[in-house]
Amino acid sequence: MCRLIHLGLAALLAAPAVAYAAPQTPLPALVDGARIANPEPGSWPSHGRSYFEQRFSPLASIDQGNVAELGPAWSYLTKTRRGLEATPLVVDGVLYATGSWSRVYALDARSGRELWTYDPRVPGRKGRDACCDVVNRGVALWNGRVYLGALDGRLIALDAATGLPVWETQTVDPTLPYTITGAPRVVKGKVVIGNGGGEFGVRGYFSAYDADTGQLVWRFYTVPGDPARPPEHAELERAAATWSPDSMWEAGLGGTVWDSFAFDPALDLLYVGVGNSTPYNRRVRSPGGGDNLFLASILAVDPDTGRLAWHYQTTPGENWDYTATQHMILADLEIAGRPRKVLMQAPKNGFFYVLDRASGELISAEPYVEMNWASHVDPASGRPVETGLAEWADEPALVMPGPAGGHNWHPMAYSPQTGLVYIPTLDSVYPFIADSGFSFRPGAFNTGEDYGEVSDYAAGLPTVSFCNPAHLTAWDPVRQRQAWRVNHSNPVNAGVLATAGGLVFQGTGDGRLVAYAAESGESLWESPVGIAIMAAPVSYELDGEQYIAVLAGVGGSTGLNFTRFDYLNEGRIVAWKLGGEAALPPVRPRPAPSPEPPPLEAEAQTVLRGARLYAENCLRCHGMHAVSGGLLPDLRHSDRSVHARFADIVLGGVLEPKGMASFADLLTPAEVEAIHAYVIARARHQPSWLERAAGWAAERICLPASWIAD
Numbered sequence: 001m002c003r004l005i006h007l008g009l010a011a012l013l014a015a016p017a018v019a020y021a022a023p024q025t026p027l028p029a030l031v032d033g034a035r036i037a038n039p040e041p042g043s044w045p046s047h048g049r050s051y052f053e054q055r056f057s058p059l060a061s062i063d064q065g066n067v068a069e070l071g072p073a074w075s076y077l078t079k080t081r082r083g084l085e086a087t088p089l090v091v092d093g094v095l096y097a098t099g100s101w102s103r104v105y106a107l108d109a110r111s112g113r114e115l116w117t118y119d120p121r122v123p124g125r126k127g128r129d130a131c132c133d134v135v136n137r138g139v140a141l142w143n144g145r146v147y148l149g150a151l152d153g154r155l156i157a158l159d160a161a162t163g164l165p166v167w168e169t170q171t172v173d174p175t176l177p178y179t180i181t182g183a184p185r186v187v188k189g190k191v192v193i194g195n196g197g198g199e200f201g202v203r204g205y206f207s208a209y210d211a212d213t214g215q216l217v218w219r220f221y222t223v224p225g226d227p228a229r230p231p232e233h234a235e236l237e238r239a240a241a242t243w244s245p246d247s248m249w250e251a252g253l254g255g256t257v258w259d260s261f262a263f264d265p266a267l268d269l270l271y272v273g274v275g276n277s278t279p280y281n282r283r284v285r286s287p288g289g290g291d292n293l294f295l296a297s298i299l300a301v302d303p304d305t306g307r308l309a310w311h312y313q314t315t316p317g318e319n320w321d322y323t324a325t326q327h328m329i330l331a332d333l334e335i336a337g338r339p340r341k342v343l344m345q346a347p348k349n350g351f352f353y354v355l356d357r358a359s360g361e362l363i364s365a366e367p368y369v370e371m372n373w374a375s376h377v378d379p380a381s382g383r384p385v386e387t388g389l390a391e392w393a394d395e396p397a398l399v400m401p402g403p404a405g406g407h408n409w410h411p412m413a414y415s416p417q418t419g420l421v422y423i424p425t426l427d428s429v430y431p432f433i434a435d436s437g438f439s440f441r442p443g444a445f446n447t448g449e450d451y452g453e454v455s456d457y458a459a460g461l462p463t464v465s466f467c468n469p470a471h472l473t474a475w476d477p478v479r480q481r482q483a484w485r486v487n488h489s490n491p492v493n494a495g496v497l498a499t500a501g502g503l504v505f506q507g508t509g510d511g512r513l514v515a516y517a518a519e520s521g522e523s524l525w526e527s528p529v530g531i532a533i534m535a536a537p538v539s540y541e542l543d544g545e546q547y548i549a550v551l552a553g554v555g556g557s558t559g560l561n562f563t564r565f566d567y568l569n570e571g572r573i574v575a576w577k578l579g580g581e582a583a584l585p586p587v588r589p590r591p592a593p594s595p596e597p598p599p600l601e602a603e604a605q606t607v608l609r610g611a612r613l614y615a616e617n618c619l620r621c622h623g624m625h626a627v628s629g630g631l632l633p634d635l636r637h638s639d640r641s642v643h644a645r646f647a648d649i650v651l652g653g654v655l656e657p658k659g660m661a662s663f664a665d666l667l668t669p670a671e672v673e674a675i676h677a678y679v680i681a682r683a684r685h686q687p688s689w690l691e692r693a694a695g696w697a698a699e700r701i702c703l704p705a706s707w708i709a710d
Contacts, residue, residue, distance in 0.1 A: 029091050029160035031141040033188060037265050042541030044090045047138055047183045048411065049538070051263040052330040055413035056498045057539035061546040062578060063501035067515045067525045071580030073547060074112030078105065078571035082631065083534065083555015086138040087183065087411065087495070088573065090540040090549070094160075097551060097573060098136040102150040102180075105573070106163060109549075110542050112575065116163035120150040127659030129177035131199050131445075131620070132557035133631070134659060137259065137409070138183035140191065142211050149180035149193050155209060157191075167214040171195065171207060177443055178202050182259040187270055187303045190217055194257025198278050201446050204255030206272055208306060218306035222255035222274045222294045235294075235308045244288030251440045253285065254278035255295050259325040259409050262343070263303065267358055270303040271343060273325040277318045280403075281434055281448030283393040291316040296324045298345060298353075300360060310360035315349050316383055320373065320390065320432065321403035321447070322349040327411045329421065330357055335364075335478055344477055346412060346423050348405025351377055351384065354477050366480045368473060369406035369425050370706045373399055392432035396457060398709045402430025404557065411495040411536040413504065418474075418518050420483050422504050424493040425473040427705040431457045444666055445620060452612035455624055467702035472496065472506050474521060484521035491562045492554060495536025507533020507550055509563060511587075513576070529574060530587035532565065534558070549575040555631055560621060565630045566590050590630065593637030597684050602677035610678030613671050617663060626682040636683040646676045 036046045041058045048055050062070065078084065082100035089096045095109040104118040127134050130151060140147040145166060146158040153172035158165055171193060172178035177200035184193045187208075194206035204222040209215065221232050224240040226249055231237055247253065260273040274297045279285050286292055296315040301308055315322040324347040333342050335354075343357040350371040354363040365377035365384075373390035377383065390399040410424040435450040445451075468487035476483045492509025499505070503524070504516045509532045515525040532554035539548050553571030554563065568588045600607075614626065621632050628634035635642075648654045650672045653662030667675075687695070 028144045029094065029141045029146065030144055031091060032143065033265065044088070044538045044540050045141055046089065047087050047140070047185065048262070048327070048329075051187075051265060053262045053327065054329055054331065054416075055411055055496065055536065056415055056500075058500045059539050059541055059546045060500040061541070062499065062503065062548070064503065064517055064524060066578060067501070067503060069578045070515070070525055070527065070548070070576045072527065072582040072584050073575045073577040073580040074582050075575070075584050076105070076107055076112040076114065076573045077585055078103070078553070078573065080553065080571040081569045082553070082571075083133040083135040083559050084551040084553030084571045085135045085181075085409070085535050085556060086551055087536050088538055088549055088551065089139060089141055090538060091141055093542055095549065095573070096139050096141065096146055098138055098148065099551075099571060100136070100553075100555070101134050102136045102148060104139060104146065104148055104158065104163065106146075106160075107573065109540060109547070109575070112573065118148075118158055118163045118165075120148065120154065120156060122151045124657040124659045125653070125661035126152045126179065128661035129197060129200060130179050130181070131196065133555040133560055135181050135556055137181060140184040140186045142186040142191070145211070147184045147186065147191050147211070149182060149184050151179050151181065153178050153180055153195060155184065155191060155193055155214065157211070157214060169209060169214040169216070171209075176202050185261045185263065186211055187263050190303065192261055192270065192303075194259075194272070196256050196258035196275075198254035198256040198258075198275050199445050199447055201252045201278055201440060201442055202254070202256065203252040204257055204275060206257040208303070220299070220301060220306045220308075222257065223253040223292070225249070233306075239293040242291040242293045244286040244290055246288065247286045248279065248284060248440060251278045251285070251446055257325065260327050262328045262330050264330055264341070264357060267341070268303065269300045269309055269357065271328050271330070271357065272299040272301060273323070273328060273345070273347075274299060275323040275325045276321045279438065279446050279448030280319060280321055281393060281438070282317050282319045284438055284448050289317065292318060296322050296347070296349070298324055298328065298343065298355065298360075300357070312353075312355055312360045312362065312382065314347050314351070314353060320399055322405065323347060326405070326407050326409065329412065329414045331414055331416070333419070333478055342477070344414070344421060346407040346421075346425075346475070348401060348407065349373070349384070350401050350406040352475055352477070352480075364477070364480045368423060368475055368482065369401060369427055371400050371406070372709055390432070393434050396431055396433045396453070398429050399432050400429050400705060400709050401426065402428035404428050404562075408493070408557070410493050410534065413496040413498040415498040415504070415518050417500065417502065419476065419478060420474045420518070421477055422496045422498055423473045423475055424496060424506065425471050426491070426493060427469050427471075429705045429709045433457060441666060444617070451615040451619055455615040455619060458624060467704055469705070470509065472504070472516070472521070486516060486521050486523070490532070492532045492534060492558050494533045497537040497539060497548070499539055505537045505548055507535070507537070507552065509554070511552070513537065513548070513550060513574075527576060529572070529584065530567065531569065531572060532559070532563070545577050547575045547577050549573065559629060559631045561623060561629060563629050569631060593634065595637060595639040597636070597680050598640070598643050600677065600680045600684055602674070602680075606674050607677050607681045610674035610676070613667070613675050614678050617666060618675065626679055635679045638679070638683075643676070643680070647672050650675070
């Protein structure tokens, strides 16, 4: 049961989590369904701008002819150093955005002046439950309120004028490792929100709450529950038939709805993207086989009741973290001489799907990145045809795309002018290796993989990097083919904005915002920010001036594991306009590590054991082989105080307020001692000439991901 908390007058007056200066004019943000369905040209009232989620701005004051005149209009420091993924909303002259740890910012959209901030004070221990950083992708606006999904599972309504809380409700069981990182949507007076935590052993669902009161209206579970209990709704009876009777029910099974929604007011259908399985290994999860509905599926539901109208499963029997939670775009296209109301998605599995959004009928599905797990999608059945090359239950398999997907959470955009969809894409290869002794551990990363073997295997891959792992792909959904592609040298990708000025804007992992010609991909302008950009830009207009705004701050899964940077990741929101001359804040270098590690006194066997335990419990945050990307501490460079308190930190949770929760439920003192020995060994490790040569080669030689997979 969800717990509803109505805050009294005393709580509102105290409001210790809010720092706010009264604005000079009322800021009601009186957003309703009509305003989201047909936004004013100069506003950005919802996550994808409108219910169709096209992320296309009709503003054209900034165009291909004058984009070179763009300059910074203002900037705002978020006072955070973790990942920033939010799409800002802009209504009535105010920009609303979220940052790390679910903080909310309301800024004057003309100047960047802070109007108010809200800190939900998420407990630091929730950092352990976040698979991919303590990020948040934004808020929703409705009838004078701002709606936030906080990392700890609370849905919070704030007064848009003051930032003071109006109500909050706990949407998840707080004793389980659920999180919320996605942006809510408001449809027909109901706030729709899902959750994350699939890898940790939770059961996925999404819910609708009354926007005025916070009361639960309906809930849809995406996977069956305990078979000894009756199903919560009729759709689960159909889903249960696609699962083995001896499925790993105790693992929750996954299917979390952690990001995307879209809505068609005319059809009165809410579209929902469903996530991956728990564990990934389908042989363990559902030993008798089966499609395992509704994993990796697109659902169309009645927004008033939550009842299912249709579903389409992109990856039956999901086995590789191939979520279908990626951004969905609604559009009206002419295909084969016939007008079609379509839904478009580029999920992780590498196929670009065009579906009839009224019926769920497959119109087309073609690869948008290189892959080896499937050869094609059968047009008659709508099912992917697996090649067998990616089956990893019995022996290791190099799989394309890897768990990061061909496209992850980074929003894509659609331009009705060019008819193209602009997708932040990724080429990746990943070694899946099954844990032969896997058993479910509550609160652990329960994918069914042997992370010790994965770590060792990855170290033995060719000592070269992938060529251009990230790119911006322009996709023609009618001709079902790539129109153009821009390669990026950095693996950090960013969301996309398209505008009526014939432009496509995207940030880069090396800290630039770039404008491309929408029809060709030609680079027309760039502005150095200095901090990697992952979030999607937006455009708005005030006093006849068009602005482009974006959040900059690296993090997320890429920032945790796949990139390296040497600056202080001081997050910021930046806006540009024609003729802008504001100075951007400086980027400060991260201090060079200097501590001398303590002597290594453990035996070699203990260090080897510590390496396995580190891979199972620490790798996802602190990096493979204890090499951090820069977002979280590199344990090799810990000072003596950290070494002296190592057990207190890992078991006692003394750094919990900073996000390092206790692992006492998963590790014994002897195991922590072994991990510590491994960290010291890594800190004292001196690379051999062969390792140094390999590093030199990796910096200068690259191969296509497909070559490495072969």
